[in-house]
Amino acid sequence: MSSKTEGFYEVLSPWAEADPVPYRAISTRIKDLAGKKIGLFCNTKRVAEPTLKVIEDRLQKKFPTVAFSWFFNLAPNEAIIAQTRKDEFDNWLKGVDAVIAAYGD
Amino acid sequence: MLANYGFVNDAESASRSKGMPGVRVISTKVPCESTVIADIEAGIDKAWNDIIIALTKPLTAEEKNPRAEKTETPARIIFKGSLEEVNRFFYRRGWTDGLPIIPPMEEAVQEMLIGTDLPADYLLGKLQSRLGKATVEKVAINAVMAGALPTYMPVLIAATIDLLESEQGFNGYTTYGFSTGSWSPFWIINGPIRQQLNINSGSGAFSPGNIANATIGRAMGLIIKNIGGVRKGIEDMGVMGNPMKYTMVIAENEEESPWEPLHVEHGYQKEDSTISLSFPQSFLQHYPPGSDATSILQSVIDNITRGMRYTIVFNPQTAKNIAREGFTKEKIKQYITEKKFVPAVQPKNQLGNSGIPGASPSQDLQNKPEMVPLIRDPRVIRIIVGGGPGAFVAHLIGGGATPGKKEIQKIELPKNWEKLVAKYKDLAPIYAKY
Numbered sequence: 001m002s003s004k005t006e007g008f009y010e011v012l013s014p015w016a017e018a019d020p021v022p023y024r025a026i027s028t029r030i031k032d033l034a035g036k037k038i039g040l041f042c043n044t045k046r047v048a049e050p051t052l053k054v055i056e057d058r059l060q061k062k063f064p065t066v067a068f069s070w071f072f073n074l075a076p077n078e079a080i081i082a083q084t085r086k087d088e089f090d091n092w093l094k095g096v097d098a099v100i101a102a103y104g105d
Numbered sequence: 106m107l108a109n110y111g112f113v114n115d116a117e118s119a120s121r122s123k124g125m126p127g128v129r130v131i132s133t134k135v136p137c138e139s140t141v142i143a144d145i146e147a148g149i150d151k152a153w154n155d156i157i158i159a160l161t162k163p164l165t166a167e168e169k170n171p172r173a174e175k176t177e178t179p180a181r182i183i184f185k186g187s188l189e190e191v192n193r194f195f196y197r198r199g200w201t202d203g204l205p206i207i208p209p210m211e212e213a214v215q216e217m218l219i220g221t222d223l224p225a226d227y228l229l230g231k232l233q234s235r236l237g238k239a240t241v242e243k244v245a246i247n248a249v250m251a252g253a254l255p256t257y258m259p260v261l262i263a264a265t266i267d268l269l270e271s272e273q274g275f276n277g278y279t280t281y282g283f284s285t286g287s288w289s290p291f292w293i294i295n296g297p298i299r300q301q302l303n304i305n306s307g308s309g310a311f312s313p314g315n316i317a318n319a320t321i322g323r324a325m326g327l328i329i330k331n332i333g334g335v336r337k338g339i340e341d342m343g344v345m346g347n348p349m350k351y352t353m354v355i356a357e358n359e360e361e362s363p364w365e366p367l368h369v370e371h372g373y374q375k376e377d378s379t380i381s382l383s384f385p386q387s388f389l390q391h392y393p394p395g396s397d398a399t400s401i402l403q404s405v406i407d408n409i410t411r412g413m414r415y416t417i418v419f420n421p422q423t424a425k426n427i428a429r430e431g432f433t434k435e436k437i438k439q440y441i442t443e444k445k446f447v448p449a450v451q452p453k454n455q456l457g458n459s460g461i462p463g464a465s466p467s468q469d470l471q472n473k474p475e476m477v478p479l480i481r482d483p484r485v486i487r488i489i490v491g492g493g494p495g496a497f498v499a500h501l502i503g504g505g506a507t508p509g510k511k512e513i514q515k516i517e518l519p520k521n522w523e524k525l526v527a528k529y530k531d532l533a534p535i536y537a538k539y
Contacts, residue, residue: 007188008187009185009186009188009191009208010182010184010185010210011182011184011185011191011208011210012181012209012210012211012246013179013180014195014200014209014246014247014327014331014332015183015198015200015237016232016238016240016243016331016334017176017177017238018176018231018235018236018238018334019231020173020174020175020176021123021174021236022124022173023124023126023127023171023172023173024124024125024171025127025164026129028164029163031161033157033160038160047135047136047138047140050140050142050145051135051148051149054146055107055149058153098160100106101106101107102107102135103106103107103108103109103112103116103130105112105137105138105285105342
């Protein structure tokens with residue numbers, strides 16, 4: 001314990017090692033919005049739905065041929081999609097050209 | 106992905122941790138939890154160009170092939186310096202709770218490790234959010250920093266396992282980290298280890314001043330921070346924060362309880378030692394107007410607010426007064442469940458969305474003005490006995506596991522437990538007389 005009396009400390013790191021997470025690319029972007037179906041992913045937070053509704057209205061006015069498909073997820077995202085509604089969610093994703101999600105309460 | 110500007114770091118961290126660092130996160134001024142349409146429209150209009158670009162701009166080379174991060178292998182000896190330098194180094198790294206830490210030197214960590222028979226490199230699991238490897242040594246290092254004693258290691262290991270095995274989706278790390286709710290880990294310890302470690306279950310059990318209550322909770326907070334990688338304002342988006350995150354540990358006062366202890370309710374033997382986890386948001390105390398069961402329980406009912414899990418701490422005398430009139434823990438839970446009513450609108454809208462796309466809270470209120478039970482499943486209520494002489498009753502209200510899911514963990518003891526207890530047990534404050 002000499003280091004203690006001398007006021008000098010050699011300390012171990014409390015920070016844990018972590019394996020890198022395998023990364024995936026995001027989906028290829030659409031060239032333009034005309035005639036496309038946009039997925040609107042709505043979670044439990046109360047500002048999500050009105051926010052996405054504003055976007056839907058704005059996009060519809062600017063791109064009249066755009067169509068929309070909503071996915072309402074009223075339980076914690078990860079749990080409900082990864083467990084109970086995975087097939088439904090995956091099928092919904094297959095039916096849209098791009099997705100907009102609202103994040104951050 | 107549209108994110109309120111205060112959530113951009115959180116959104117990017119979540120995207121990386123899920124393996125998609127290229128998710129295009131658009132910072133907006135759309136206000137959080139506010140449905141004022143003019144503000145939402147203004148926020149969207151300001152971000153409009155970014156939204157269109159995010160949808161249509163071709164992927165960059167980096168977005169097409171995101172480079173994998175290297176395995177993170179921090180140096181074992183991370184710093185050398187004076188007490189002040191060590192503390193400032195750790196603080197700047199975000200590794201402390203803001204209070205000074207005990208420098209985790211090799212000697213101190215080795216002493217901490219005598220509290221377990223598990224090898225130092227034993228991997229308990231990977232703790233969210235960054236899936237940090239919770240080895241026994243990392244638990245011990247954080248325990249030293251918190252000022253814990255080696256005899257707390259079995260508790261800390263059990264508590265870490267409890268976190269690791271918590272319910273997916275609404276579990277320990279999630280409620281601590283990925284929410285604005287400022288949920289705080291709350292640990293209840295049962296069984297013989299309460300007395301072996303001098304864990305306070307009596308007067309001022311929730312107050313500072315007992316090393317076990319103080320440092321077990323503090324160590325778990327550091328473990329969540331330094332192994333789980335939960336950062337305030339990034340993964341931990343608690344709006345208000347919560348002082349209970351410094352520590353929130355109590356032992357149940359089994360000796361003065363008229364009821365079976367919490368761990369026995371969960372199927373353990375009275376001789377077992379356990380730790381239980383929940384995530385209250387709020388702590389309140391109230392003073393029942395009488396000593397009869399009806400007065401006490403009505404006071405409890407009056408003070409229950411919205412939550413998902415409830416822990417009610419009855420002081421020993423109040424518990425005896427209720428039990429004298431034939432109330433078991435189960436009967437109390439049932440009584441509260443049957444008597445506590447709230448306007449129907451409350452449970453549906455408290456978490457945000459009304460559950461009906463397009464419906465607003467006011468519409469719900471108009472359609473459903475009746476009163477409904479606040480609690481539909483009495484199992485969301487936990488009752489323990491704790492605290493000192495007096496009348497006050499405490500409530501811890503917030504989150505926790507779904508009833509029936511994991512919330513309690515048996516504490517496994519090392520072979521030389523009795524010797525260890527004898528070595529450290531006499532560490533207790535002796536107040537001067539005046």
